[in-house]
Structure formats: C-alpha cells, structure tokens
Amino acid sequence: MTLHLPIYSVFRFNITPISRPQCRRPLHSFTRRLFKLPSPPPHPSSHHYDLPSFVAYANRTSLSAATTAYIGTHYEYTVQQTLRSSAFTLHRVGGRDDAGIDLVGTWHLPHREHPIRVIVQCKSLKTKLSPNLVRELEGTFHQSPVGWRTGDEVGVLVGPREATKGVRDALARSKYPLIWMMIERDGAMRQVLWNGRAEQLGLVGLGVEVRYSAEDADSSAKKVALIWDxxxxxxxxxxxxxxxxxxxxxxxxxxxxxxxxxxxxxxLLDAVQRLFPEEKPLLSGTGTCSTLSDTDRAKVLQSLSSKEFAQYEEKEGTSHAST
Incomplete structure (x- = not known):
C-alpha cells in the first residue's frame, strides 16, 4: 500500500468581499538588508513592474490582449497583486533564463520573524493542468535564484482551473513543500491546497476562508481567502x-x-552586520526591537568611531602630502 501525505485546505465561511489593492513599488534596498530579505533578480522589463504599469504599457504600445506575451504577463502580475493581500511580496522574474520560475518573493506569516521564501509558477492555461506541472515545479527548487535556496522555501503552482485528481495526488506524493492555488484571470482566488511537507515547514496555522458576495447566490461564485489561526x-x-x-x-x-x-x-548597518551577522529588528513582541545587549552596541559604536578616526587620519595624510 502506498502512503500519501495529506492535502490540506481548512475552511471557514464569510460573506465579506475580497478587495484587491494596487501593488506598490519594491522595498528600499536598505530595508531589505536590514530585515535580511533576499534581493530579487533583475526585473525582465524596464517598462512595467506591476499590473497597472503593464496595462498602461500594453495600451501605449498597442500590444494585443490576444497575444501569448500579453496573456502570460498579465496573469503573472494578476497573481502578484492578488497574493499581496495575503502577505506575499513577489517579484516577476519571467524571461529567457527564468528556469521555469515566474515570480519569487517572501511570505510574511503572522508572528514569524523570518518570512518563508516562495517560488511561483503561473500557468494561464485553458486546458486542465496535468501532474507533470507539479514535477516541473519541483525542478525549480534546484534552479531558484540566489537567496531562495535556504531549505525553507515553498513552491507555489497557480492556474485558473481547479486542481485535478492527478495534480492533487502529485502534490501529496511530493517530497517538496508545495501549494496549489486556483486564481482566475480576473484575480479571484477560488481554491488553495497544500501538502504535508508544507505543513511541516510551519504552515500549521494556515486555513482558507470561503467568501460570498451578498449579491451572488450561486455557489460557483465563491471566492476564498487565506487566514492564519x-x-x-x-x-x-x-x-x-x-x-x-x-x-x-x-x-x-x-x-x-x-x-x-x-x-x-x-x-551603521555595515558595522552591525559585520560584528553581529544575526542581528535583525524584531517585528513581533513588545519592548526593544533589537537583540543586541548594551555591550554589543558599545562594540558597534567603537567600530564606527575607529573607522571615522581612520578616515580622518587618511584625509589628513593626503592633505599634508599635497602641500
């Protein structure tokens, strides 16, 4: 008998509609360094960075909405925008050398100091998704960008159709932490499933809330949203x-x-990370936002003072030499 890991999808019901705010520009590089967030690979386009900017670009260049390039890119940005409402910050990396990866980013789960790295594949297909797409997603774990090979990354497969039995079985059998999401082309999230390996990675508090709009009596119109505890x-x-x-x-x-x-x-950040590589501002809890003791802080300040003195000495030496 073959033992399959379970597929999880814990439901709660609500009639509150799901809103989809606009994306923001990427975090400042200093903030990324401070909170030890991986730096995303270069963006594949200098003309757009989120859904509104892509639509504006397509209108400006008369890019037909019927082309494969438009459909694929539009769907990737739609997924990026939709998942932002569930604490994902994602960056588009699609291109010739994307190794099959469309989006990478981090998932900032509540009460977790270090976010989970995520690798996302978007499959905007009209046909049913086959189990081989799960195997394709598994292959991206070995080809993910630098900063996403930490051992705690999750693979996310997204498509506009419900997961077939073959896809569900492939998820359950996988030795990798995987999540399946059904997100339609308009951004409506309809289904979320995850396997036992994802649960073991720390997704114990994850659940799914079913939402209906007040005017939609048809059960097929239900949307879902991710919840935590x-x-x-x-x-x-x-x-x-x-x-x-x-x-x-x-x-x-x-x-x-x-x-x-x-x-x-x-x-300051250079000095802190050189002396105390593990230091990161604490997002959870109350009180101090740093793990450094007074002695640790004194070492950092001493290092900065020594550097400033060395720079002063060098400047003075250069000045005397020139005279």
Whole structure:
C-alpha cells in the first residue's frame, strides 16, 4: 500500500468581499538588508513592474490582449497583486533564463520573524493542468535564484482551473513543500491546497476562508481567502507599514532618524552586520526591537568611531602630502 501525505485546505465561511489593492513599488534596498530579505533578480522589463504599469504599457504600445506575451504577463502580475493581500511580496522574474520560475518573493506569516521564501509558477492555461506541472515545479527548487535556496522555501503552482485528481495526488506524493492555488484571470482566488511537507515547514496555522458576495447566490461564485489561526491574513501593505515603523525605531535607538543621511544608515548597518551577522529588528513582541545587549552596541559604536578616526587620519595624510 502506498502512503500519501495529506492535502490540506481548512475552511471557514464569510460573506465579506475580497478587495484587491494596487501593488506598490519594491522595498528600499536598505530595508531589505536590514530585515535580511533576499534581493530579487533583475526585473525582465524596464517598462512595467506591476499590473497597472503593464496595462498602461500594453495600451501605449498597442500590444494585443490576444497575444501569448500579453496573456502570460498579465496573469503573472494578476497573481502578484492578488497574493499581496495575503502577505506575499513577489517579484516577476519571467524571461529567457527564468528556469521555469515566474515570480519569487517572501511570505510574511503572522508572528514569524523570518518570512518563508516562495517560488511561483503561473500557468494561464485553458486546458486542465496535468501532474507533470507539479514535477516541473519541483525542478525549480534546484534552479531558484540566489537567496531562495535556504531549505525553507515553498513552491507555489497557480492556474485558473481547479486542481485535478492527478495534480492533487502529485502534490501529496511530493517530497517538496508545495501549494496549489486556483486564481482566475480576473484575480479571484477560488481554491488553495497544500501538502504535508508544507505543513511541516510551519504552515500549521494556515486555513482558507470561503467568501460570498451578498449579491451572488450561486455557489460557483465563491471566492476564498487565506487566514492564519482563524484570523484574516495581513495585507502586505500592513506588513510593510509595520516594517517601516520598526525600522524607524531601530534607527532611532542608534540616534539616527529614518530620514537621515543614507551614508550614515548604511555605515551603521555595515558595522552591525559585520560584528553581529544575526542581528535583525524584531517585528513581533513588545519592548526593544533589537537583540543586541548594551555591550554589543558599545562594540558597534567603537567600530564606527575607529573607522571615522581612520578616515580622518587618511584625509589628513593626503592633505599634508599635497602641500
């Protein structure tokens, strides 16, 4: 007898409609460094970065909505925008050398200091998705970009049709943590499934809430939304606002404002990460947002003072030499 790992999809019901706010521009590079978020690969296009900018670009260049390029790119950005409401921040990497990966990013689950890396494949197909697509997704784990090979990444397969029995069985058998999502081309999320390996990675609190709009009596019109421990998943806008507030507190604890000179902020972070590589502002809990002791902080300040003195000595030496 073959033992299959279970497929999970825990439901709750609600009649609140799902909103889909617009995407934002990527996080600042300093914020990514501070919170130890991986840097995404170069974007495949300089003309668009999210759904609204792509639609504007397509209109400006008369790109037909019937072309494969339009359909695929539009769907990838739609998935990016939809999942942002469930604390995903995703970056499009589709292109000639994408190794089959369409989106990469991080999933900022509640009460978890380190987000989960995610690798996403989008399959905007009219036909039923076959199990071989699950095997294709498994192959991307070995070809994911630098920063996404940490051992705690999740593969996400997204398509506009429900998962077939073959897809569900392939998910259950997989030794990789995988999630299946049915997201229609208009961004409506209809189905979410995940396997036992994903559960073991820390998705114990994950659930799915079924939502109906008040005017839709047809059960086929139901949408679903991800929840965590029975509560609504935070929108990525909320997560980024919290990160911004914690970043400001962290900088203020060193006597630097968030709007301070970029060089000062970067030099401080360089010193902290050189001496204490594990230091990262704490998003959860109350009180201090740093793990460093007073002694640790003194070492950082001493390092900065020594560097400033060395730079002063070098500058003075250069000045005397020129005279």
């Amino acid at each position: 029975g509560e609504e998943m935070p929108h990525m806008d909320q997560v980024e606002s919290e990160m911004s507030a914690v970043e400001e507190r962290w900088l203020c604890s060193w006597g630097i404002s968030s709007s301070g000179v970029e060089r000062n902020k970067s030099e």
